[in-house]
Structures are given as structure tokens and as C-alpha cells.
Amino acid sequence: xxxxxxxxxxxxxxxxxPAKPGANPPAVILVEPQLGENIGTTARAMxxxxxxxxxxxxxxxxxLSEKARGASSGADAILEKAQKFTKVExxxxxxxxxxxxxxxxxxxxxxxxxxxxxxGDMRTRGAAAQRLGLLFGRERIGxxxxxxxxxxxxxxxxxxxxxxxxxxxxxxxxxxxEWFQAGYDGPDAVTTYNKTMPVTKELLQELFDHLEEELxxxxxLRNDEKRPSMVVNIRNxxxxxxxxxxxxxxxxxxxxxLRYGRREDRPKRQPGYKVDKV
Amino acid sequence: xxxxxxxxxxxxxxxxxPAKPGANPPAVILVEPQLGENIGTTARAMxxxxxxxxxxxxxxxxxLSEKARGASSGADAILEKAQKFTKVExxxxxxxxxxxxxxxxxxxxxxxxxxxxxxGDMRTRGAAAQRLGLLFGRERIGxxxxxxxxxxxxxxxxxxxxxxxxxxxxxxxxxxxEWFQAGYDGPDAVTTYNKTMPVTKELLQELFDHLEEELxxxxxLRNDEKRPSMVVNIRNxxxxxxxxxxxxxxxxxxxxxLRYGRREDRPKRQPGYKVDKV
Numbered sequence: 001x002x003x004x005x006x007x008x009x010x011x012x013x014x015x016x017x018p019a020k021p022g023a024n025p026p027a028v029i030l031v032e033p034q035l036g037e038n039i040g041t042t043a044r045a046m047x048x049x050x051x052x053x054x055x056x057x058x059x060x061x062x063x064l065s066e067k068a069r070g071a072s073s074g075a076d077a078i079l080e081k082a083q084k085f086t087k088v089e090x091x092x093x094x095x096x097x098x099x100x101x102x103x104x105x106x107x108x109x110x111x112x113x114x115x116x117x118x119x120g121d122m123r124t125r126g127a128a129a130q131r132l133g134l135l136f137g138r139e140r141i142g143x144x145x146x147x148x149x150x151x152x153x154x155x156x157x158x159x160x161x162x163x164x165x166x167x168x169x170x171x172x173x174x175x176x177x178e179w180f181q182a183g184y185d186g187p188d189a190v191t192t193y194n195k196t197m198p199v200t201k202e203l204l205q206e207l208f209d210h211l212e213e214e215l216x217x218x219x220x221l222r223n224d225e226k227r228p229s230m231v232v233n234i235r236n237x238x239x240x241x242x243x244x245x246x247x248x249x250x251x252x253x254x255x256x257x258l259r260y261g262r263r264e265d266r267p268k269r270q271p272g273y274k275v276d277k278v
Numbered sequence: 279x280x281x282x283x284x285x286x287x288x289x290x291x292x293x294x295x296p297a298k299p300g301a302n303p304p305a306v307i308l309v310e311p312q313l314g315e316n317i318g319t320t321a322r323a324m325x326x327x328x329x330x331x332x333x334x335x336x337x338x339x340x341x342l343s344e345k346a347r348g349a350s351s352g353a354d355a356i357l358e359k360a361q362k363f364t365k366v367e368x369x370x371x372x373x374x375x376x377x378x379x380x381x382x383x384x385x386x387x388x389x390x391x392x393x394x395x396x397x398g399d400m401r402t403r404g405a406a407a408q409r410l411g412l413l414f415g416r417e418r419i420g421x422x423x424x425x426x427x428x429x430x431x432x433x434x435x436x437x438x439x440x441x442x443x444x445x446x447x448x449x450x451x452x453x454x455x456e457w458f459q460a461g462y463d464g465p466d467a468v469t470t471y472n473k474t475m476p477v478t479k480e481l482l483q484e485l486f487d488h489l490e491e492e493l494x495x496x497x498x499l500r501n502d503e504k505r506p507s508m509v510v511n512i513r514n515x516x517x518x519x520x521x522x523x524x525x526x527x528x529x530x531x532x533x534x535x536l537r538y539g540r541r542e543d544r545p546k547r548q549p550g551y552k553v554d555k556v
Contacts, residue, residue: 047441111468170326170448177455180438189395
């Protein structure tokens, strides 16, 4: 595992990995979006990522149509608050740093960042209270060189070079997702314990003792030469399972019952029967 | 800027940020997908991320319909190679580690990773030649507890807790995107230089000298007390722009021409006119 941080949450932790959008989310500026449906799916992706300021430059379809609202899957609030502009210059006038997404390089001197690097840059600038914007181009032809000249930084998403094109909402989702992750300060992994907890080494040793006693009695460990390595292998297997207190109890029960196998003389099961008392 | 690595590429670098999918991509297993269109958009997202092994457990619509193919935007090859199974157990039989995506926690003892942590884990296991799978549930109800019991690890995507639901293809895109990024070894940012290069400090000093000489002559720097700090401020502004050789030439030209302003006695412009000779 390559986890930077891991954290065990005790008992019944049913919450999701904690996440909060964070301060100063960038505005999303769509230049001449062709389809209301794409504006709707963009709004949905924005809401997934904690973005809320949608700006539309000369949209070609109504962004409050039933189709657009349906595609937004409940992100109507973002559509209703969306602002319309006639020029990119007006849509970004109040912003201080603008990132333009591009699928291909242009003949210009410009810094190009990955979406992840841009997300870190946005968080740094956002922490300094800068007002930020993400500029997305037309579905088919993207942004013009004139429009790129209005941006501070270009953003590229590293993708399979043989099939790198993302649709509009997917591009917004990936860049917004990276912005959200850059502010995520929860654990990389948790183990959920449902009303139980990890077993202590003392309780695990009791399980080893119980199992090995029965394995000696039934003859599984009869080879004295091999016995030490067989015991270590079985213990390693049980260590790797990272057992809980409840699971160790279950395994004690399995060992107690299993030792009778299918023999005719195995104890009869009655309600309230305790195998310990036999 | 929070970049881990930056790299300047010299001259005309028109290539994209270098990216390659990498070895041992995980299979994508969709459990009872309802819509052919969703299978198509999943195939598109897979191809974006360098994934190619699609497995369908009891799909409810044809994944080779015109609708599915259209939604795949050119990822037909993945649809055509997709395998159909009747049970999840059969679909994952040849795999060694399975990651199941979930939107909500269950009453079970299980490790839950973020998509990013799972991507790192997949790369570690993939480097050891393990065969991996990503299990995605039904569009509306996800995976059953029985199905989660077949997986090694659960994966959650940290998203805005007030609107965290992703559609099927978006979930595949985000998890696949993270897998792709975990194998990305290109630079976080590059500056593209179109047949030019960053200016040396010697050439920049010549620009400072030229500008400050003209600013002394025109009277802009006439306040002796303020002159030193004004000069430092102007130099800082020009440093921050990270000028290229071509841009410094352009600025020399602007200074030479601008000193004549709108005055009646400014030199007449002729073809081949060189301001230096005036």
C-alpha cells in the first residue's frame, strides 16, 4: 500500500470520508456552449465539486430548459444563479487569475499545468483571497487564441494520448474534482468497525494457543520437524487478516465446533447449548 | 505556486504533457447496468484513462446498440471486446484484487480508500503483476452487501457531501483518471516557447538600461529621492513577466518608438524604416 496516512475509526463510523469544498471556489465560465444539456451536466459536475458560480458567454441554448434542468440532476440552483455575458472579457472582469483548459498546444509562450498542479495553484491563490476562474471552450472547437490570451495559465488533463478528448461536463468534473481534492484533508483510508474493534495481541495469542492445541490433538501438527514453520505460517495468515474482537470470538467458536467434525459421537445441539460444557 | 516539479521545454515544444497508460490496467466490471448509453459512456471514459477490459454482469440493454456505440464516442473497440457474465463471481474469477466503489458505508468491517489512495494501491499491486478489477454497481442501488463481500477494498470518491452522487460513467472516469495519474511521470507544468527562449539576465539588463535612460530623458524619473525605489519596482515588474528573447526585442522597439509619442516632429514611417538611424 502506498498510503500517506491511514486512520482507524473506532466503533460504528458510518460517515463518509470527511470532505468539505473549502473557500474561494473558482467560477466556471463556459464560452458559447451549444447544448442546454451540456450546461445542465456541467452544473451537476460543479455541485459535485463544491463549485457554484456559473457564467455563460453567449450560450446557444436555454440553460433553464427542462432538458438542462433534468441533466443537472438536482443542481438547478446553480443554473438559476448562472449569469449570462456577451463577451469573455466581461465574464472574467472581476477575476484575478483565470485558468483556460485546452486540448492542444498553441503557438504562444504560455505556462501549461496539469489539472492537479493547477488545483494546487488555485488553492494557494484562493488562500490569498484571489478571485479565480476556469475558462472552458466550445464543445467542438475549444477556445480561440484571443481567448487564451486573456488567461494566466493553460490547463491540460493528462489522458490516454490515443483518446484524450473529454466532453464539456467531464472536463469540468476532472478539473473541479482536482480542486476539491486539493482541499481534502481527510484520511486516505479508514477501516470501518461496526460495533467491534481491532483485536489486541493478547487476545490473538489466546486464539493461536487454542488453535494450535486442537491441531496438536487432532494430529495436524504431528510432524515435529515441520511443526515450527507450519505454526509460523498459520500465525502469519491470521495476522494478515487484521482480525477484530468479534471475528476472534467467531474463530474460537469454529474451532470448538469443528473438532467434532462429522463424527457420530458429536454432541447434540440443543437451544442454549454451550460447547464449552461438554 | 505549489508545483513539485517544473520544467521548461526549449523552442517549439508542441507535444502534450507526456502521458502513457502504464502496465496492468484494472478490468472494469459493471454489475447489471440498466442503460446501453451508460455502458457506452463508460467505454469512452475507460479509453480516456487507458483502461480496456470491460466486463458486464447481466446487462439490461444491448451494449452494441447504435445508442451505446454513439455514446462511446469512438471507443467501440472496448464495447466489441466486452465480455458478458451471469454472476459477479464468474466475472472476477481470474482477478487477484478487486476494488468496489460505494457511495455509502455498510455495516461491515472493511477498509475504505479514497480513489487516489486506491490508485496508488493499484499501481503497487500492478507493478507486482497482480490482476486487478474495479467493481461498479447498478445505476440506482449500487452493489449489494453480498457483492461487497467479494471485494478486497472499498473505494469512495471524496465529493461535496451535499451532492456527492456521480453517474456511472463519471464514477468510472474519476477512478480511472486517478489510476492514470498515478502512473503519470511527466512534469506538473511546462512553459511552451514558440521558436524563442527565456531571456538571459544580460539581455534583461540591457532592457533595464535602455528603459531607464529614456525615462531619465523624458523626465519620468525626475524625483531623485524616489528614483531608486521606482527603478526597483519597474525591474520587479519586468522580472515577474519572465520575458523571452523575442519579447525583450519587442519592448526595445516599443521604447524606441514610444519616446516620440504624438509629437509633430516624430520621424515619418517609411517601408524599411529603422528607428535606430534617426
